Amino acid sequence: MIRSISSFGRYPSFQQTNKIYKKTLSPFLRLQLTNYSSLYDHTAEPVKNLNVGVAHSSFLLNSIAKIRNDSELSQLGLAQAPTKKMNMCQAINDALTIALNKDNKAIVFGEDVAFGGVFRCTVNLSQTFGEERVFNTPLTEQGIVGFGIGVAAQGHTAIAEIQFADYIFPAFDQIVNEAAKIRYRSGGEYDVAGLTIRSPCSAVGHGALYHSQSPEAYFSHTPGLKVVVPRSPIQAKGLLLASIADRNPVIFLEPKTLYRSSVEQVPEADFSLPLSKAQILKPGTDITIVGYGSQIYTLENAITMVERDMPGISCELIDLRTILPWDVETVVNSVNKTGRLVISHEAPITSGFGAEIASEISNRCFTKLESPINRICGFDTPFPLIFERFYLPDLARCYEGIIKTLKY
Amino acid sequence: MMDQSFSNKNSHGKGRQMPIHYGSKKLNMATISSPLATQIPQAVGNAYALKREANGNCAICYFGEGAASEGDFHAALNMAATLKCPVIFYCRNNGYAISTPSAEQYKGDGIASRGEGYGIKTIRVDGNDIWAVYAATKKAKKFAVENNQPVLIEAMTYRVSHHSTSDDSSAYRPSKEVEDWTKRDNPILRLRKYMENQKIWSMEEEAEALKSIKTRVLEAFAAAEKMKKPTISTMFSDVYDNSPPHLQAQFEEVQALISKYPDYYKVNDFSSDL
Numbered sequence: 001m002i003r004s005i006s007s008f009g010r011y012p013s014f015q016q017t018n019k020i021y022k023k024t025l026s027p028f029l030r031l032q033l034t035n036y037s038s039l040y041d042h043t044a045e046p047v048k049n050l051n052v053g054v055a056h057s058s059f060l061l062n063s064i065a066k067i068r069n070d071s072e073l074s075q076l077g078l079a080q081a082p083t084k085k086m087n088m089c090q091a092i093n094d095a096l097t098i099a100l101n102k103d104n105k106a107i108v109f110g111e112d113v114a115f116g117g118v119f120r121c122t123v124n125l126s127q128t129f130g131e132e133r134v135f136n137t138p139l140t141e142q143g144i145v146g147f148g149i150g151v152a153a154q155g156h157t158a159i160a161e162i163q164f165a166d167y168i169f170p171a172f173d174q175i176v177n178e179a180a181k182i183r184y185r186s187g188g189e190y191d192v193a194g195l196t197i198r199s200p201c202s203a204v205g206h207g208a209l210y211h212s213q214s215p216e217a218y219f220s221h222t223p224g225l226k227v228v229v230p231r232s233p234i235q236a237k238g239l240l241l242a243s244i245a246d247r248n249p250v251i252f253l254e255p256k257t258l259y260r261s262s263v264e265q266v267p268e269a270d271f272s273l274p275l276s277k278a279q280i281l282k283p284g285t286d287i288t289i290v291g292y293g294s295q296i297y298t299l300e301n302a303i304t305m306v307e308r309d310m311p312g313i314s315c316e317l318i319d320l321r322t323i324l325p326w327d328v329e330t331v332v333n334s335v336n337k338t339g340r341l342v343i344s345h346e347a348p349i350t351s352g353f354g355a356e357i358a359s360e361i362s363n364r365c366f367t368k369l370e371s372p373i374n375r376i377c378g379f380d381t382p383f384p385l386i387f388e389r390f391y392l393p394d395l396a397r398c399y400e401g402i403i404k405t406l407k408y
Numbered sequence: 409m410m411d412q413s414f415s416n417k418n419s420h421g422k423g424r425q426m427p428i429h430y431g432s433k434k435l436n437m438a439t440i441s442s443p444l445a446t447q448i449p450q451a452v453g454n455a456y457a458l459k460r461e462a463n464g465n466c467a468i469c470y471f472g473e474g475a476a477s478e479g480d481f482h483a484a485l486n487m488a489a490t491l492k493c494p495v496i497f498y499c500r501n502n503g504y505a506i507s508t509p510s511a512e513q514y515k516g517d518g519i520a521s522r523g524e525g526y527g528i529k530t531i532r533v534d535g536n537d538i539w540a541v542y543a544a545t546k547k548a549k550k551f552a553v554e555n556n557q558p559v560l561i562e563a564m565t566y567r568v569s570h571h572s573t574s575d576d577s578s579a580y581r582p583s584k585e586v587e588d589w590t591k592r593d594n595p596i597l598r599l600r601k602y603m604e605n606q607k608i609w610s611m612e613e614e615a616e617a618l619k620s621i622k623t624r625v626l627e628a629f630a631a632a633e634k635m636k637k638p639t640i641s642t643m644f645s646d647v648y649d650n651s652p653p654h655l656q657a658q659f660e661e662v663q664a665l666i667s668k669y670p671d672y673y674k675v676n677d678f679s680s681d682l
Contacts, residue, residue, distance in 0.1 A: 111506070141478075170443075170479060170480070208424065209426075384423070386415035386424070389674075390665075396665060396668075400665065
């Protein structure tokens with residue numbers, strides 16, 4: 001059998017296509033970029049006077065002064081609290097340490113967890129809390145989640161790790177048919193309130209099909225689950241502690257590219273950030289932009305460039321933080337103010353979570369909308385190794401997409 | 409293999425998968441996928457179809473002792489036994505699944521003992537002995553094909569390398585343990601000693617072979633690295649047999665972007681779509 005050759009042979013030529021579609025891009029504005037550099041790379045060179053990438057983000061609370069001035073931390077009484085410099089990996093380790101310290105019924109388990117995990121998020125926990133509480137499991141994701149359900153049904157706290165979100169699917173049945181439905185089907189007699197499933201997700205530059213996926217939308221289709229995606233060390237610590245404390249099964253997806261690239265002054269205290277509460281990272285008046293996880297930093301850079309190239313325009317950026325149940329109100333209020341909405345995520349666009357947001361917002365804000373809701377997302381292909389730069393909703397694509405929506 | 413590892417335009421997988429995810433239709437070698445143990449029940453299906461073709465062929469499926477903990481392994485063995493499929497399950501028990509030693513992977517007598525439980529003929533073999541592995545596989549194939557039954561082989565060995573280039577195994581096992589195995593017993597060393605004893609190989613030939621092979625590997629490395637990547641349209645092909653309209657539209661979106669920002673996207677790294 002001959003492997004089918006590219007189906008694109010009957011396409012219009014590159015130049016023809018270019019002519020046809022050039023008009024969909026902003027003809028007068030051009031992103032001042034010359035080199036493709038990873039947005040997550042510490043060494044990313046300043047691109048035309050803009051420092052791109054996580055390391056340069058203004059959203060990271062990487063100084064004591066920023067902590068003191070942060071409104072959410074102030075509301076939680078954490079703005080004056082002692083902090084420690086941590087990357088997201090260390091912040092997750094810190095959250096797990098706190099959870100294990102305060103709750104003797106809490107256990108942490110998964111593949112390679114005992115030596116610290118392949119991303120080092122569980123380092124030293126087994127030594128500190130003993131092998132009965134922090135341990136390796138055999139290599140079986142369905143086993144890990146099923147086991148966690150049993151532990152949680154017994155009233156204990158199960159913190160399971162699935163080594164990569166791409167490998168969560170053998171556990172799909174346990175998550176979707178069991179964890180999510182136990183309370184409902186038992187008439188409230190049983191629950192898995194204490195179950196949290198942590199898993200690294202999203203692009204990392206070289207992960208290809210099976211070390212890059214963002215599977216949040218699959219789980220967002222499952223009543224009974226909560227789905228959380230943090231964007232930074234402080235967020236990861238506060239949201240993970242909230243997820244562990246939450247009385248529902250939570251899928252906690254950690255963008256792996258942020259494990260080391262994002263660094264903040266993290267409050268040392270035991271604290272929780274609210275689930276199902278989005279955060280307005282940057283207020284603006286002309287367009288609402290919604291994202292979550294590592295995509296926030298791409299959007300931050302795109303917004304900076306759009307505002308520089310279109311003087312007078314201001315963009316509002318919202319980090320959704322919790323995917324299910326999501327904070328409809330914050331997004332509705334924003335879109336009612338701005339009249340325009342862009343949603344961006346790495347996962348494929350078709351049936352991605354952006355579709356849900358677009359649908360709900362068009363229903364709630366129909367008369368206020370001045371342009372179609374624009375989704376800037378991963379394309380509808382498996383995650384392709386060598387084509388990652390074209391697959392992702394990257395800086396150039398977000399820049400062009402935001403301008404298109406603004407100029408509609 | 410080098411083309412696959414560099415995701416260049418000659419790679420069978422068209423640059424889409426991580427390195428060491430090769431496959432070849434010509435060689436009847438199913439393309440490797442990263443998820444563990446998924447291939448085991450698939451091999452049973454292959455074997456069932458081969459049985460129906462009645463050409464004296466069977467399927468052979470390789471996996472590690474870690475993958476044998478996945479549900480797919482157990483499903484596969486039971487399916488193969490009940491449906492009488494000519495398939496060889498070849499487990500390479502090398503003692504480690506990333507950091508997890510086999511002592512934490514199972515408590516029974518290795519993987520071989522499970523074959524018995526499913527009613528499957530089983531061979532345990534010294535995986536460092538290339539002739540024993542050859543003989544066991546040959547015998548398993550004969551049995552599988554002649555009887556339309558599965559066979560499980562457990563080859564015992566030791567993983568002397570790290571799990572991958574992003575793993576440092578000194579974090580979870582003593583370097584001395586690895587050194588000992590490297591020096592004392594591994595398949596390459598054992599074969600070399602055998603050949604030297606048979607006077608068909610010598611230290612000098614070994615040194616010469618290592619040198620010339622290294623040169624050839626580096627040449628292949630350099631050639632594959634220099635080669636252009638596949639065409640950008642390759643990103644959208646093979647998702648389906650034919651490209652549906654939404655993928656065509658998405659490719660057009662990419663084309664418009666790269667024509668506006670060709671340097672930013674390093675379009676020259678890729679073969680031309682023209």
